[in-house]
Amino acid sequence: MIEAKNTAQLLRTHDLMNMLRVSRATLWRIRQNKNFPKTIYFGSSTPYWRSQDINNWLADIKM
Numbered sequence: 001m002i003e004a005k006n007t008a009q010l011l012r013t014h015d016l017m018n019m020l021r022v023s024r025a026t027l028w029r030i031r032q033n034k035n036f037p038k039t040i041y042f043g044s045s046t047p048y049w050r051s052q053d054i055n056n057w058l059a060d061i062k063m
Contacts, residue, residue, distance in 0.1 A: 009051040010040070016049060035060070 011019065017027055030036060037053035 010048040011051050011054060013047060016054065019054070 013024070013027065017024060020027065020030070022030065031039070035057065037049050037057050039047040039049060041047060
């Protein structure tokens with residue numbers, strides 16, 4: 001199973017692309033899924049995701 005190293009970690013777009021082994025376009029399509037974890041913004045246009053949310057999502061889709 002793919003899993004982020006630190007559960008308190010925030011992942012940026014590139015981190016998530018590398019973790020899921022997908023292109024930016026594919027990640028954009030995956031993000032359109034209503035079950036995909038919520039994107040977090042900290043006053044900028046840079047999206048972040050909680051690694052624990054991504055790990056939980058991956059576990060859910062592998063069931």
